[in-house]
Amino acid sequence: MIYLLIVSLLWAFSFGLIKDQLTGLDPVFVAFARMGIALLIFMPFFRWEKFKAQWPLLLVGAVQFGLMYIFYIYSYQWLKAFQVALFTIFTPLYVTLLEDLLRKKFHALHLGVALLSILGTGIILWTEIDSRQIVMGFLFVQASNLCFALGQILYRKIRLNSKSINEEAQIFAALYLGAVLVTGLAAVLSVSWSAIFLTKTQIWTLIYLGILASGFGFFLWNYGALKVNAGTLAVFNNLKIPLAIGVSLLIFGEKTNIVRLLAGGTLVGLALWINEKFSYKLKS
Numbered sequence: 668m669i670y671l672l673i674v675s676l677l678w679a680f681s682f683g684l685i686k687d688q689l690t691g692l693d694p695v696f697v698a699f700a701r702m703g704i705a706l707l708i709f710m711p712f713f714r715w716e717k718f719k720a721q722w723p724l725l726l727v728g729a730v731q732f733g734l735m736y737i738f739y740i741y742s743y744q745w746l747k748a749f750q751v752a753l754f755t756i757f758t759p760l761y762v763t764l765l766e767d768l769l770r771k772k773f774h775a776l777h778l779g780v781a782l783l784s785i786l787g788t789g790i791i792l793w794t795e796i797d798s799r800q801i802v803m804g805f806l807f808v809q810a811s812n813l814c815f816a817l818g819q820i821l822y823r824k825i826r827l828n829s830k831s832i833n834e835e836a837q838i839f840a841a842l843y844l845g846a847v848l849v850t851g852l853a854a855v856l857s858v859s860w861s862a863i864f865l866t867k868t869q870i871w872t873l874i875y876l877g878i879l880a881s882g883f884g885f886f887l888w889n890y891g892a893l894k895v896n897a898g899t900l901a902v903f904n905n906l907k908i909p910l911a912i913g914v915s916l917l918i919f920g921e922k923t924n925i926v927r928l929l930a931g932g933t934l935v936g937l938a939l940w941i942n943e944k945f946s947y948k949l950k951s
Contacts, residue, residue, distance in 0.1 A: 670891025671903040674884045681880040688872040698736035699854040704877025706843040713840035721841040728842030731818020733849025738811035745804030754808040761816035822889050
C-alpha cells in the first residue's frame with residue numbers, strides 16, 4: 668500500500684504543475700513527451716530477445732497509458748477542468764467490476780468501498796454542471812477511466828500468473844513502448860510541431876513529469892497494485908484527488924471549500940479503512 672500512497676502524493680503535485688506551467692502547450696504533445704521521457708528512462712532495461720514474453724505488456728501499456736491519455740486529453744474539448752476531475756471519480760468502480768469480471772466472482776465489499784470513495788470524492792468536487800455541454804466529454808473521460816482501470820487489472824493478471832518475466836524495469840520498458848507507439852501516432856497526426864516552443868521552466872516541468880510522475884510514478888503504481896486487493900486499489904484511484912486539492916491549497920495558493928475537502932477526504936479514508944479491516948477478517 669505504501670507504493671500507492673507515494674504515487675498518490677507524487678501525482679498530487681503534478682496537477683498544480685501542469686496547470687501553472689504547461690497551459691497553452693498542445694496536450695497531445697505533452698502526453699507524448701511524458702511517455703517518451705519515461706520510455707528513455709526504462710529502455711536500457713529492455714531485452715529484445717525476450718519480446719515474446721513481453722508483447723502482452725506492450726498492449727497493456729498502449730491501453731493503460733497511451734489510449735488513456737488520448738481519451739483524457741480530448742475530453743477537454745467539451746469539458747472544463749473541474750468537470751474532467753469530477754468524472755474521473757468513477758475509475759474505482761471500473762477497477763472492482765473489471766476485477767470481478769475477470770475472476771468471475773463478485774466482491775460486495777470491494778464494490779461498496781469503491782462507491783464510498785466515489786461519494787467522498789464527489790462531495791469534494793461536485794458543482795453545478797450544464798448538462799447540455801457534457802455528454803461527449805463525459806463519454807471520453809469514461810473511456811479514459813476504463814483504459815486506466817483495465818490496464819491496472821490486466822497488468823495484475825499477467826504479472827500474478829506469469830513466471831517467465833521477473834525484471835520489473837524490463838517489463839515497464841515494454842509498457843512505455845506501447846504507450847509511446849500510441850501517443851506518438853496521435854502526435855504525428857494532430858500536433859502542429861512548428862508551433863511548439865518550450866521555455867526552460869516548461870522543459871524542466873516535462874522532465875519532472877516524464878521521469879517522476881509518469882516514469883517512476885506508473886512503475887510504483889502498477890508494482891503496488893500487485894501487493895493489494897482490488898478494493899484497496901479502487902480506493903487509491905480516487906485518493907489522489909483530495910491530496911491534489913490539499914497540495915493546491917497549501918503549495919500553489921489556490922482556494923477550495925475546506926469543509927467539503929475534509930468531509931470528502933474523510934469518506935475516502937474511511938473506505939480504505941473499511942476495506943483493509945474487513946478484507947483481513949474475510950481472509951482470517
